[in-house]
Amino acid sequence: MKTVAVIGAGAMGRGIAQVSALAGYEVILYDVFEPALNNAITLITASIDKGVARGKIETATAVRAQNNLRITHFLDDAAQADLVIEAAPEDLRVKHDIFARLDAVAPRHTLLASNTSSLSINSLAGSTHRSDRFLGLHFFNPPHLMQLIEIITCDDTSATTVAQAKEYVGRVGKTAVFCKDTPAFIVNRVARPFYGEAFRLLGEGVADVATIDRLIKSLGFRMGPFELIDLIGCDVNLAVTQSVYDAYFQEPKYRPHPIQRRMVESGRLGRKTGRGFYDYHE
Numbered sequence: 001m002k003t004v005a006v007i008g009a010g011a012m013g014r015g016i017a018q019v020s021a022l023a024g025y026e027v028i029l030y031d032v033f034e035p036a037l038n039n040a041i042t043l044i045t046a047s048i049d050k051g052v053a054r055g056k057i058e059t060a061t062a063v064r065a066q067n068n069l070r071i072t073h074f075l076d077d078a079a080q081a082d083l084v085i086e087a088a089p090e091d092l093r094v095k096h097d098i099f100a101r102l103d104a105v106a107p108r109h110t111l112l113a114s115n116t117s118s119l120s121i122n123s124l125a126g127s128t129h130r131s132d133r134f135l136g137l138h139f140f141n142p143p144h145l146m147q148l149i150e151i152i153t154c155d156d157t158s159a160t161t162v163a164q165a166k167e168y169v170g171r172v173g174k175t176a177v178f179c180k181d182t183p184a185f186i187v188n189r190v191a192r193p194f195y196g197e198a199f200r201l202l203g204e205g206v207a208d209v210a211t212i213d214r215l216i217k218s219l220g221f222r223m224g225p226f227e228l229i230d231l232i233g234c235d236v237n238l239a240v241t242q243s244v245y246d247a248y249f250q251e252p253k254y255r256p257h258p259i260q261r262r263m264v265e266s267g268r269l270g271r272k273t274g275r276g277f278y279d280y281h282e
Contacts, residue, residue, distance in 0.1 A: 001111075001168060002026060005081035007098060009033075009040035009071075011233075011272070012115055013087035015143030018044045021065035022057065022144075023172040029071045030078035037071040044069065047144060079106040083168060085137055087115040090239045095119065096127040103128035111161055113137040117188050117236075118243040121181040122154040131156035135165055138185060139174075141232050149174045150185050183247030184240070192244050192254045195237065198225035199257035209277045226277040230270035234263040234277075 004020040006013045009031035017040070021027045031037050048065060051057035072078060079102050086102075088094055095114060102112060111133050114124050125134035136152030149169050153162060162178075169176040179185050184192065198212050207215070213224020229237045238260040245254040263269070263276065270276030 001082035001164060003028065003081040003083070004168075005030060005078035005084045006087055007031075007075075007078060007084065007102075008087035008089075009036040010087065010089075012139060012141060012143065014040040014044050015141070016085055016087055016115065016139055017069060018047060018065070018144050019172045019174075021069045022048070022061060024064065025068065025171075027069045028078045028081055029069065030073065030075060031071075032073055034073050037073065041069070041071060075101055076105050078102075079110065081106075081110065083111045083113065083164075085113045085115055090116060090119065090236065090243065092119055092123065095124055099124055099127045099134075103130060109133075111135070111164060113165070115139055118184045118240045118247070120183075120247075121152050125154040125156065132158040133161050135161055136181070136185070137165060137169075138187075140187070147173075147175050148187070149176055150187065151176050151178050152181055152185055153178070154181050184244040188240055188244065192241060195225050195229065195241065196253065196255070196257060199259050202226075203257060203259055230276035230278055230280075232270070233272055234260065234269045238264050 003026045005028040006017045007030050009029055013029065017027050017029045029037060029040060045066060048057060048062045052059055052062050078084060084102055084106065086095060086098055088098055099112060112128060112130065114121065114136050115138055116136060117138055121136045125131040128134055131154055134154055135157045136150065138150035138152060140146035140148055151162065151165050151169065166176055177186060183189065201207055201212055202209060209226045213226050216224045238256060241256045241260060245256060248254055267273060268275050271280050274281045
């Protein structure tokens with residue numbers, strides 16, 4: 001594979017585009033909103049420049065990566081890549097529409113992958129006519145720092161497709177873990193009780209946000225649950241929790257907490273809005 005297209009210029013999309021460009025791939029970053037694309041390029045450039053300043057990225061690698069990255073708001077352009085990774089919002093209908101459109105215009109050899117954190121890969125593959133060349137590639141936030149990528153296969157994913165995906169993951173310097181198409185895959189299924197217990201402690205007044213985060217970090221975690229939710233986005237956290245809860249037919253241990261909905265309804269989504277469980281305006 002020589003070219004990688006990323007669908008969606010949000011935090012995940014631009015992170016995936018960045019690591020792919022740094023690995024030497026030609027990268028096409030697509031978004032329907034042109035301002036989002038321009039903002040993504042600015043942030044990717046700043047992130048790469050910071051890596052150079054810290055001695056973590058060689059200057060030649062940085063220059064090559066920036067030259068290899070281009071943007072488009074035409075989906076047909078993005079569909080011409082060897083690998084297309086969708087990083088759109090966690091909405092099944094939106095993703096179905098994107099993949100149906102990609103499938104109609106992409107070359108036959110193109111692999112289609114979703115960065116979904118909880119939605120069914122089989123369901124998404126069903127919107128295409130290439131389920132043998134369809135899989136999940138689930139990065140974690142932020143992609144340029146987190147080392148894990150879940151490779152999720154649907155029932156029809158071919159061995160060749162898995163091998164190509166594994167080669168891509170290795171080339172971008174990440175560690176692959178393989179899993180079947182089960183609700184929330186591995187990491188997010190494990191993470192739901194982690195978040196849920198923190199919400200119950202907060203809701204019952206056992207401790208405040210900062211204390212819960214501090215206690216969790218004292219156990220060896222790099223971030224507390226509320227710090228992590230603010231980084232990922234309270235809206236994303238709620239959507240994934242609701243998705244897992246529904247997928248397991250309302251299994252109580254995955255039940256969303258009212259505080260999650262209250263945060264989203266109040267617009268306190270975390271770092272991206274300047275305020276979540278913590279205030280980021282300063």
